[in-house]
Amino acid sequence: MKSTLALLLFSCLFCFSCQKEEAKEPIQKPNIVLIFADDLGYGDLGSYGAKEWQTPHLDQMAQDGAKFTQFYVPHAVCSASRAALLTGAYANRLEIFGALDHTAKHGLNPDETTIAELLKEQGYATGMVGKWHLGHLEPFLPGKQGFDSYFGLPYSNDMWPHHPEAKDYYPPLPLIQGDSTLEIMDDQSLLTSRYTEKALEFIERNQDQPFFLYLAHSMPHVPLYVSEKFQGKSPQGMYGDVIMEIDWSVGEIRKKLKALDMEENTLIIFTSDNGPWLSYGGHAGLTGGLREGKGTSWEGGIRVPAIFTWPGKIKSGIVQNQAAMTVDILPTIAAITGSNMPQLPIDGRNIWPMIQGEQQEEKPYFAYYNRNELQAVIYGKWKLVFPHRYRTLPEGTVLRNDGIPVQYTHVNLEKAELYNLEIDPAESKDVSEANPEMLAKLQGYAEEARKDMGDALTGSEGSGMRKHGKYESPD
Structure with missing residues (x-):
């Protein structure tokens, strides 16, 4: 099913899997912990400006490692963003759009190579905890995409009978x-705590071999829930409580790694799938x-916090202002573990030098939304x-402040606009x-x-597109 034609037609400008920098010798075979929050805004951490709640563990991570100030997701929506993270390719290239729900008969194509599959070839134990959202049917679940174990929700936590605007649409929510x-x-209420417990169990169980843990928190995506130990902890209210519990979860993972004497052999990455759901x-x-938030290609929708820590390998206190994106995470992990790159072309590049505080040659990044609309291109400080x-x-x-959204309106941007993000991050x-x-x-x-x-905005047909996985009923 893998298309040879797609390999031949793929533009070398965007195919970074064939660049020599990806083939560096591995630094060592570290454990990898990838923590992905849901709808966490750029300003939601203390180290990124939050003042109404505290995030001491994530702030310490930023002090201990590298904090990116211009880090992006290519799609400001759940499923597409996750596909890009795990494959290193733009999700529109993979025919994954929007947010898949319980009616979807498709998912991430098993022919695509995920970070988990990449690392399994290197002898890693692979575990996933949390929100998957790349196909809820059995052929598309994490076990079919390289993960040895899975515990979590198949899609967003609001896709259940209690949805405030669609009470009769969603079925019961399966864990x-x-x-x-x-x-x-x-x-x-115990979801973040249970995710954390499962993550700690995975680390404990696999302490004698290299492992990859993908912890994808369901929150702070609505509906917001928090355990009793964090209720009322934030003066802001429920949202702040939820962020503080996620921060606690990060702290528990770091504490476990230190207790098992694994901290210096573990790369931890923390970021988010898109910006906040402002309504x-x-x-x-x-x-x-x-400007704006989730569901848009303005900075508030696609720029997210990103922190990398690895004691002894990443210097403390690095603030990286150069642009990078979640599609870069897979090739970076491949480079530092000596893993083979995916056979199918991808779009990210190895940013390990950037994580260490160096500058790399600028490259263009693209923001897609809806059904394959190219809405923006970012090149360094320019957008x-x-x-x-x-x-x-x-x-x-x-x-409102009760979990009920207000209604958006829609407007048209009539002409292309160029922004200098270095002096105008608000795109004004x-x-x-x-x-x-x-x-x-x-x-x-x-072009x-x-x-x-x-x-779709210009009616262009791409030559490097691939197909999503399609469910074929056994009946």
Whole structure:
């Protein structure tokens, strides 16, 4: 099923799997812990400006390692963002769009190579805890994508009968262990704690071999729930309580690694799948002054916190201002573990030098949304946003603090706009007229991407597209 034609047609500009820097000798064979929050905003951590709640463990991680200030997801929505993270390829290339729900008859194609599959070839134990969201049917669950164990939810935690706007649409929410339903979730107050317990058990069980743990928290995606030990801990309210419990979870993992004398042989990565869901008001996070939020390709939707720590290998106190993206995580892990790169072309590159505080040659990154709309291209401090329709909260909207969303309105961006993110991260001033050469450069990158991955906004057909996995009923 793997297409030879796709390999031949793929543009070398975006195929970083064939670059020599990916083939470096491994530094050592470390354990990898990848923690992925859900809807966590750029401004939700103390080290990124949060003041209404405390995140001491994540702030310590930032002090101990490398904190990125311009780190992106390529898609500001759940399933697409997760596909890109685990495969190192833009999700639109893989035909994964939006957020898959219980009606989806497809998922991530088993032909794609995930981080887990990459590391299993190196003898790693692989475990996944938390939100999967890449296909809820058995052929698409984590066990079919390289994970030895799985405990978590198959999709978002609001896809259940208690959804505030779709009470009769979703079925009971299954908590899955392996590939079977363990129980039906009707109360999520212990979800973060249970995820943490399972993560700690995995670490303890695999302390005598290299392991990869993917911990994908279901929160702070709504509905918000928190255990008794964190209720009322934040003066902000429920959202702050939830963030503080996630921070506690990170602290527990670091404590366990230290107790087992594994801290110096473990790379921990913490980031988020997209920005905050702003229509939920007090149950949504902070953009840190960035424009818009989840579900948009403005900075508030796609720029997320990213922290990397590995004592002895990553210097403490690094603040990296160069642009990078979640598609870079797979090739970086491949480089530091000496793993083979996926056979199918991917889009990320090894950013290990960047994590160590060095600068690398700038490369273009792309923001896609909806069904394959190329909405923006980022190149270093520059960002070009193309005409498209996006959602926003009407001026003067009164937000709620009870888990009930207000309604978005939709507006059209009528012409392409260029922003200098170094001086204008809020994307408030179009500088395209003053920078025609940079405008033309980013438009050129966009044209190459359209030839490769297509673009619904311009009617472009991409030559490097692949198919998602399609469910075939045994009946």
